[in-house]
Amino acid sequence: MPLRRKLSRLHDLFSIRTSRYFNGEWYLHVYPDVKAKGLDPARHYLDHGAVEKRDPSWAFSTAAYLDSHPELARSGLNPLLHFIRSGARRREPAPSSACRSAPLVDAPSLIDVEAAFDRLAAERRPASVLEAGTLQSSPGVSTHSHGRFPWVARRDYVKLDIFAGPDVDVVGDLHALPAEWSGRFDCILANAVFEHLERPWIAAREIARVLAPGGIFLVATHQSFPLHSHPSDFFRFSREALRLIFEDAGLVVDAADYKHRCAIIPPPAVMPRCKVETWNATFPSFILVQAAGHKSEGRSS
Numbered sequence: 001m002p003l004r005r006k007l008s009r010l011h012d013l014f015s016i017r018t019s020r021y022f023n024g025e026w027y028l029h030v031y032p033d034v035k036a037k038g039l040d041p042a043r044h045y046l047d048h049g050a051v052e053k054r055d056p057s058w059a060f061s062t063a064a065y066l067d068s069h070p071e072l073a074r075s076g077l078n079p080l081l082h083f084i085r086s087g088a089r090r091r092e093p094a095p096s097s098a099c100r101s102a103p104l105v106d107a108p109s110l111i112d113v114e115a116a117f118d119r120l121a122a123e124r125r126p127a128s129v130l131e132a133g134t135l136q137s138s139p140g141v142s143t144h145s146h147g148r149f150p151w152v153a154r155r156d157y158v159k160l161d162i163f164a165g166p167d168v169d170v171v172g173d174l175h176a177l178p179a180e181w182s183g184r185f186d187c188i189l190a191n192a193v194f195e196h197l198e199r200p201w202i203a204a205r206e207i208a209r210v211l212a213p214g215g216i217f218l219v220a221t222h223q224s225f226p227l228h229s230h231p232s233d234f235f236r237f238s239r240e241a242l243r244l245i246f247e248d249a250g251l252v253v254d255a256a257d258y259k260h261r262c263a264i265i266p267p268p269a270v271m272p273r274c275k276v277e278t279w280n281a282t283f284p285s286f287i288l289v290q291a292a293g294h295k296s297e298g299r300s301s
Contacts, residue, residue, distance in 0.1 A: 009046075015084055016056065017042045020282055021093065022080065023057035030055070050078045058281030060093045116255035117218040117292035121149070124216055124294075126186030127156060132174050133193035134159035136166040137230070143167075145189055158185075174203035181210040187217065194221035194242075195235050204249040211295040217251065218292045223258055224285040242291045253293040258286035 016022050027041040028034055031054055034044050045056050053063045065079040066072055072079055083093060129152055134144040144167055146157045161168040172178070174190070174197060188207050194200045207217055221242065227233050243256040263280040271279055 012046055012078070012081055013042055015081060016046055016078075019056075019080065019084055021057055021060040021083070023059075023282060023284070025284070026057050026281065027054075045080070046078060050080065056080050059278045065093055111255045111257040113255045113257050113259070113290035113292050114218070117216065120216045120254065120292065120294060121187065124186070124214060125151065126216060127152065128185050128212075129157045129187040129189065130160060130181075130185040130210065131157070131189040131191075132160045133190055133196075134167045135161040135163050139166070143191070145191070149187070174206055175199060177206045177210050183210065183212045185210055186212050186215045188215070189218050191220045192222070194219060194237065195225070195233060196230055198232070198234055200235060201245045201248065204245045204251070208246075208249040208251050208295060211251075213295055214297045216292070216294045217246075218290070219246070220259075220288055220290045222287065223289040224262055224264065225287060237289050239289050239291070242289050246291055246293060251293050251295055253291055255293070256289070256291040258284075258289050260287035261285070262287050 017024075022042065022045070024041040027045065027049075031044075031049075034041060034049075045054065048054075049056070050062055053066070055062050060080060060083070062079050065083060069079070069082065072082055126149065129146075129149055131144055131146075134142075136142060144159055146152070146154075146159075149157065159167055159169045160172050160174075162171065162173055164171050174193065188211055190203075190207075194203065197203050207219075211217065219242065221235075221237055223236055223238060225236065239256045239258060243253045246253050262285050263276075264285050265276060
């Protein structure tokens with residue numbers, strides 16, 4: 001392929017991928033044949049999908065756009081690229097007819113973070129575990145994950161919280177774990193904790209410190225969730241933000257992604273009701289964001 005044509009194609013792909021009217025996960029969900037073949041959704045839409053009148057997201061109908069611009073069918077121009085680069089972008093395009101047949105769903109994440117963590121745990125068989133945030137929020141209902149590690153003795157599974165109570169072995173703060181814990185644990189878990197931390201980047205460094213070389217971690221927190229103070233509520237995270245604070249702490253992040261698709265319903269003054277469905281489909285929200293990884297064998301602190 002000539003260099004100029006190759007650069008033009010790369011530019012086209014970039015324009016599609018970064019358009020708010022393209023949603024790769026939605027495309028793979030609505031067109032399972034593309035997913036089954038392991039094809040890149042943006043490349044497929046550029047090369048074949050538009051010609052087949054497939055839609056790049058809920059927010060854009062390829063067929064409707066071609067009907068309103070018949071010259072595109074003759075020229076071979078990609079309708080979404082034409083919309084992005086022409087004056088037509090000043091008007092909202094017709095939404096995909098697939099909206100009605102594909103309601104907002106908990107589409108599978110690109111990465112199954114818990115499965116990635118379970119593989120690490122099966123490979124490394126941690127002998128000692130620290131889990132943060134284990135206090136029972138509902139009396140009599142345990143939420144800790146000791147059952148996930150049946151080979152770990154009870155004395156080697158330490159449950160930590162900032163308050164004393166049921167399912168708490170040690171009262172402590174993830175911002176400042178005991179100095180003598182450096183390199184002590186083979187595995188660290190924190191579920192629904194990081195949104196409550198004043199400075200989660202410091203807690204990530206503490207996790208890195210008390211992990212033994214080769215140790216593993218799994219953290220789950222919220223990307224979207226109502227305010228809930230236990231005792232305070234500070235942060236929401238994108239997967240990029242969660243990955244960043246652990247990489248900055250010197251850990252290797254093996255997997256990071258979202259889980260549990262949800263929708264945000266803003267008041268009409270913020271978003272007209274007629275646009276809420278398309279808005280949520282184009283700009284997804286999720287209840288959870290997770291990160292799993294490990295500490296390099298050669299790192300001691």
